[in-house]
Amino acid sequence: MKAYYWFSFVLFLGLLATPVQGEKQLPEPQKAGVEIMEKSQQAFYSQGADMKADIRMELITADGKKRIRVLTMLRWNDPKSKDQKYFLYFREPADVRGMTFMVWKYPLKESDRWIYVPAIDLVRRIAARDARSSFVGSDFTYEDVSGRNIAADTHILLREEKLGDRDCYVVESVPKEPIDYVKRISWIDKTTFLPLKEEYSDVQNQLARVFTADKIEDIVAAEGRERKSLPTVTKRTMKNLKTGHRTEVTYTSISYNVGLQDNIFTERYLRNPPERWIK
Amino acid sequence: MRRFPSKGVVILGIFILLLIENTRTVSAQVEAGKEQGGDETQIEPSSDGTSRKWKSFLETLPFELHGFLEARGGLRTQDDPHESKTATLGETRFQLQLFKAVDWAKFRIKSDFLYDGVVEGANVDLREANAILTPFEFMDLKVGRQILTWGTGDYIFINDLFPKDYRSFFIGRDDEYLKAPSDALKASFYTKAINFDFVYTPRFNPDRFIDGKRLSYLNPQLGRLAGEDAVIYPRKRDEWFGDSEIALRLYRDIKSYGLALYGYNGFWKSPVGFDPQAGKATFPRLSVYGLSARGKVWKGIGNIEMGYYNSRDDQSGKDPFVPNSQFRFLAGYEQELAKDFNMGVQYYLELMLDYGAYKRTLPRGSQAADEYRHVITLRLTKLLMYQNLKLSLFTFYSPSDQDVYVRPNIHYNITDHWSAEAGANIFFGEKDHTFFGQFKDNTNVYLSLRWGF
Numbered sequence: 001m002k003a004y005y006w007f008s009f010v011l012f013l014g015l016l017a018t019p020v021q022g023e024k025q026l027p028e029p030q031k032a033g034v035e036i037m038e039k040s041q042q043a044f045y046s047q048g049a050d051m052k053a054d055i056r057m058e059l060i061t062a063d064g065k066k067r068i069r070v071l072t073m074l075r076w077n078d079p080k081s082k083d084q085k086y087f088l089y090f091r092e093p094a095d096v097r098g099m100t101f102m103v104w105k106y107p108l109k110e111s112d113r114w115i116y117v118p119a120i121d122l123v124r125r126i127a128a129r130d131a132r133s134s135f136v137g138s139d140f141t142y143e144d145v146s147g148r149n150i151a152a153d154t155h156i157l158l159r160e161e162k163l164g165d166r167d168c169y170v171v172e173s174v175p176k177e178p179i180d181y182v183k184r185i186s187w188i189d190k191t192t193f194l195p196l197k198e199e200y201s202d203v204q205n206q207l208a209r210v211f212t213a214d215k216i217e218d219i220v221a222a223e224g225r226e227r228k229s230l231p232t233v234t235k236r237t238m239k240n241l242k243t244g245h246r247t248e249v250t251y252t253s254i255s256y257n258v259g260l261q262d263n264i265f266t267e268r269y270l271r272n273p274p275e276r277w278i279k
Numbered sequence: 280m281r282r283f284p285s286k287g288v289v290i291l292g293i294f295i296l297l298l299i300e301n302t303r304t305v306s307a308q309v310e311a312g313k314e315q316g317g318d319e320t321q322i323e324p325s326s327d328g329t330s331r332k333w334k335s336f337l338e339t340l341p342f343e344l345h346g347f348l349e350a351r352g353g354l355r356t357q358d359d360p361h362e363s364k365t366a367t368l369g370e371t372r373f374q375l376q377l378f379k380a381v382d383w384a385k386f387r388i389k390s391d392f393l394y395d396g397v398v399e400g401a402n403v404d405l406r407e408a409n410a411i412l413t414p415f416e417f418m419d420l421k422v423g424r425q426i427l428t429w430g431t432g433d434y435i436f437i438n439d440l441f442p443k444d445y446r447s448f449f450i451g452r453d454d455e456y457l458k459a460p461s462d463a464l465k466a467s468f469y470t471k472a473i474n475f476d477f478v479y480t481p482r483f484n485p486d487r488f489i490d491g492k493r494l495s496y497l498n499p500q501l502g503r504l505a506g507e508d509a510v511i512y513p514r515k516r517d518e519w520f521g522d523s524e525i526a527l528r529l530y531r532d533i534k535s536y537g538l539a540l541y542g543y544n545g546f547w548k549s550p551v552g553f554d555p556q557a558g559k560a561t562f563p564r565l566s567v568y569g570l571s572a573r574g575k576v577w578k579g580i581g582n583i584e585m586g587y588y589n590s591r592d593d594q595s596g597k598d599p600f601v602p603n604s605q606f607r608f609l610a611g612y613e614q615e616l617a618k619d620f621n622m623g624v625q626y627y628l629e630l631m632l633d634y635g636a637y638k639r640t641l642p643r644g645s646q647a648a649d650e651y652r653h654v655i656t657l658r659l660t661k662l663l664m665y666q667n668l669k670l671s672l673f674t675f676y677s678p679s680d681q682d683v684y685v686r687p688n689i690h691y692n693i694t695d696h697w698s699a700e701a702g703a704n705i706f707f708g709e710k711d712h713t714f715f716g717q718f719k720d721n722t723n724v725y726l727s728l729r730w731g732f
Contacts, residue, residue, distance in 0.1 A: 059665060067667070067695050093695035094731030097345060104535055112535035112575065119455040121428040125537075127579040127613045127621060134619065137666030180618070245665065267530075267537075268469055272411055272419060275380045 033155030033171045036188055043193040045147040046084065047230045048221055048256030051075045052277060055251055059138050062244025068092055069136050072278045076260045082107040085265035086146060089278040096136075100270050105146050116270045123267055131179045138247040139209065139238040141180075152176060153184070163187045163196050181208060192216070192231040202242075210239050214248075221256035230256055333732065342379040345732060348372070352396075353451050353725030356703075360720070361495040361506025367450040367723045369396030376407075385411040397493060406460050421465040426458045427478060429528055429539070431571045431582035433658060434673065435627050437607045438541035438569040438586050440526060440548060441478075444487035449494055449704050449718065451725035459487050473531045480524040480545070483516040485562060488549035489718075497717035500553060502644060504711055504720065513550035513560040522546070536574030541586070543567040552592065553600040563601045564591040579614030596633025599640045606630040619662035627654040646712035653679045667692040675715060682708030682716040700727045 057069040070092035076085045088101040104112040113126040130142045153173040160169055168187040175182070181200040189196055194213060202208035215235035221228055232254055239246035264274055337344055353368030372393040379386045389407040394400075409423030430439040434457075447456035463480040488511070489496045495506035516522040524545030531538060543566060550560035569586030585608045593601035607630070613623035629652040631637060641647055655678070660671045668691050675684040688702035703724045708716020 067665075067692075093692075094345060094347065095692070095698065110575070119426070120458045121426045123429075125573060125580040125582075125613075127623075128615050129578075132618045133615065134666060137662070263469075266469075266532075268419070268467070268474070272385075272421075275385065279380075 029157045030155065032157040032169075033173075034150065036157060036169050036171055036193070037150055037153075037155050037173065037186075039193040040186070040188045040195055041147050041150060043231070044195055044233065046077055047232065048223075049077055049079070050258060050260040051254065051256050052258050052260070053251045053254040055249060057136065057138055058248045060246050060248065067137075069096075069138070074260055074264065074277055076262065076265060078262070084146070085262070087265055087269065087277075089273050098273075100273050102265055102270050103142075103146065104265065108149060108151065111142070111146070114267070114270055121271070123270060138249075139240050139245060140247055140249070144211070144238065158185070160190070161187075166196060167191070168196060194231060194233055208240065208242055210241060212237050212239075217254075219254050219256060223257060337732065342377055344375070344377055346373065346375040347729050347731035349374075349453075349727060349729040351452065351725060351727035353723050355720070356722050356724060357720060359495050359506065361491070361504055361508055362493070362720075363507060364397060364493075366397050367493060367721070368452070368725050370394060374406075383412065387411075417469050419467045419469075421467075424460045424462050425465065427461050427463065427465065427526075428458060429476070429541070431537075431573045431584045431611065432609050432627075433611060433613075433623055433625060433656065434675075435609055435625060435654070435656065437584050437609055438528075438539075438543070438567060438571065440524070440543045440545065440565075440567060442484045442486050442548060445489055445549075446487050446493060449489070449721060450723060451702050451704055453700075453727075459484070473529055476526075476528040476530075478524075478526040480526075482519050483522040483524055483546055483562065485513075485516070485546075485550070486548040494718065494721045497711050499645065499712075500558075502646075504717065511550060511560050513562060514554060514557065516546055516562045534574070536572060539571045541567070541569045541571070547590070547602065551602050555600060561601075563593065565589065566591055569607075576612060577614075579612055581613075582609070582611045584609045596636035597640050599637075599642055599645075603634070603637050604632040606632060613658075619666065621658075621660045623656075623658035623660075625654075625656040627656070628652070629654075646710070648712070649679050651679055652714070653677060677713065677715065680708070680713035680716065681710065682706070682713040684715040684718075696730055696732065698729050698731070700729075701725070 051074070053073050055071050055073055057071075059067040059069065069090070072089045072091070074087040078084065084105040086101075086103040086105065088103075090096045090099045090101070098118045100116045102114045111130055113128070114123060115126055116123050128142065130146075131148070133142050134140070135142050135145050153175050155171055155173045158170045158172050160167065162168065167190040169190060171186045171188060173184045173186065181202055182205060183201040185199045186195050187197040188194070194216060195211070196213045198211035199207055200209040200211075213233040213236050215233070216231055217234045218229040219232045221230050232251070234251045234254065235249070237246055237248045258277075260277065263269075264277065349372045351368055351370055351372065352366070354365050355362075355367055358365075370393050372391055374389065374391045376389040377387065387407050387409055389405075391404040391406060393402050393404065395402055405424060407424055407426060409421055409425045412420045412422070414420060427441040428439055430436055432439075436443065441461050442459035444456050444459040461478075461480055461484045462482065463478050463484070466477045466479075468475040468477075490512075491498075491506045491508075491510040495504050497503070498505035498509050498511075501509060525543070526545075527542040529540040545565060546562040547565045548562075550562055552561035552563035553559070554561050566589040567586050568589070569584065571582065571584035573580065573582035575581075585606070588605040588607060590602050590604045592598065593603060596603040606628075608628040609625060611623065611625040613621065615621050631648065631650050634650040638647060655676050657674045657676075658671070660669065662669055669689070671686075671688045671690075673686040673688075677683075683706070685705040686702065687705075688700065690698065690700045692698045701724075703722070705722050706715050706718040708719055710716050
């Protein structure tokens with residue numbers, strides 16, 4: 001961390017010393033990279049005070065065989081910190097039906113996770129790591145679902161370009177500690193700050209996984225007395241280029257600022273899911 | 280479990296009646312839906328076209344209906360001189376689960392209907408029939424037949440004195456069946472400072488213990504292994520309110536560390552006592568006090584749990600036919616070692632109190648148990664093929680008893696509806712009087728196929 005700030009500081013001084021070479025020159029590409037990623041995470045993972053959505057995941061093999069995962073997700077942002085809490089209620093497939101899953105997510109350390117298995121009335125803690133563990137067997141990791149610690153990567157704004165008809169920032173993020181990928185390039189929409197595409201390169205520096213935001217919808221949410229439109233990725237795909245396997249995720253019945261409370265995210269509701277919210 | 284014709288028919292009848300009733304309600308609902316201008320009965324596209332009709336049928340029900348159909352078979356890998364059958368499992372099981380939530384309560388019924396080839400009979404096992412109510416904001420009530428679990432151990436229970444089904448566990452039924460149902464009232468209270476669970480079981484619910492019918496065991500009175508030749512018929516504890524159990528748990532989270540205190544007043548859950556006059560096994564009185572903690576440790580999850588077992592019918596430890604009081608301790612750690620590869624280790628200690636008195640009063644010729652029983656467990660789990668294939672290995676090893684129990688298992692989700700499972704229950708032990716050693720003639724393998732909906 002310290003080294004990183006020191007490095008940015010030196011870079012900053014260096015940039016100050018460099019004569020301005022025109023408008024196209026990106027000042028402080030690292031600082032800009034971090035700022036963009038922060039805004040992007042806010043837009044992608046933290047919109048509203050809370051959120052409720054039904055999620056349908058299709059896990060599709062290279063030869064087209066499908067498996068379906070259906071769940072309801074509740075998310076609550078801690079107004080006092082950057083912590084978040086998630087509650088997931090599984091509906092399909094049959095063998096996980098009724099299971100609930102709770103995550104307390106922190107910006108700087110590993111999440112706390114609990115699962116409840118109704119058939120044996122068992123609450124368990126889960127030891128899986130955020131960065132590499134697959135979420136319910138899909139091509140998404142836990143981090144892909146709930147966001148990765150920004151300080152865990154170095155971010156550089158590479159360039160600005162159009163993706164389709166949208167103006168985008170292109171940011172490269174390199175993990176500081178080795179994980180399954182060595183580099184991620186993100187195309188971030190300049191207006192909404194939603195990630196439209198991400199490319200993950202593996203250890204051989206080959207393109208391994210690609211994320212695409214396939215559909216973005218404006219979801220109207222109440223904010224105080226006003227109504228605000230929150231652009232939301234309602235369909236997304238993660239494709240593994242090495243295996244041809246992909247996961248398509250569709251969000252439906254999305255609502256923001258529904259009035260979730262902190263106390264939903266406790267063992268009480270893990271064991272006895274809150275009917276009002278998951279119905 | 281009951282013989283099929285009696286209660287089974289009644290429960291099956293309830294399911295059928297609900298289904299018939301439903302067809303009327305559904306048509307009424309569809310009409311109502313149309314009147315409101317919205318057609319809610321949307322048929323989702325399904326991956327395998329064959330189940331689409333079935334699925335849409337399930338979605339039109341006014342309650343949630345789920346379940347599975349399963350065939351499961353298993354056999355001993357060696358002869359057992361005390362059991363006449365090689366087969367340990369041979370059953371077709373149909374589970375139905377009904378769930379209905381209304382404004383003021385949630386209702387759940389879950390029942391298994393099975394034909395058991397080993398006992399050559401049909402059975403019904405009503406696993407849940409309960410209602411959950413929230414009379415106050417700070418309180419939940421769960422009344423009726425229910426599965427209850429708490430505590431931090433993995434296959435090791437100290438403060439969880441709810442009934443277990445060790446028969447199912449040792450012959451390779453699904454993990455779900457390790458827990459037997461309780462007929463109880465559970466009241467839960469939630470406050471900012473602390474949460475409190477109170478479970479009252481008006482009539483004692485014992486374990487489904489190893490009784491010799493299907494699995495051989497060490498019979499301490501005979502001083503040898505026994506099975507069908509010496510089936511245990513304990514003196515029943517079935518007096519309503521007289522033979523009642525109370526279990527308590529006080530718990531709260533500090534940060535994300537779960538801390539809990541426990542109390543139990545009831546009986547040893549398996550017939551570990553003996554009445555020499557009547558020549559019957561008994562369930563002596565027992566109280567347990569304990570605590571546990573669980574949370575993030577290093578790169579994984581750590582837990583500790585301990586309990587003091589007060590064997591109230593033998594407080595001095597002098598009665599050779601009633602177990603002495605004990606102190607039990609457990610420490611565990613679980614970590615993800617690599618992607619989709621998890622390891623869990625546990626150390627468990629059972630310390631017999633008043634060991635001197637036990638030794639002095641032990642009947643001549645009986646094998647003395649150790650003062651300290653140490654058990655180490657190791658769980659390895661590997662998920663493959665997008666988590667559809669699960670390989671797991673659970674091992675109990677007791678260095679003090681010199682015995683081992685290994686549970687390898689392979690579970691494969693063929694599709695979202697079909698799954699297959701194969702596994703084994705392997706017992707080793709030099710001596711017949713040790714906990715796992717006594718089961719060595721029961722070492723078995725099993726196989727199953729399930730269709731779930």
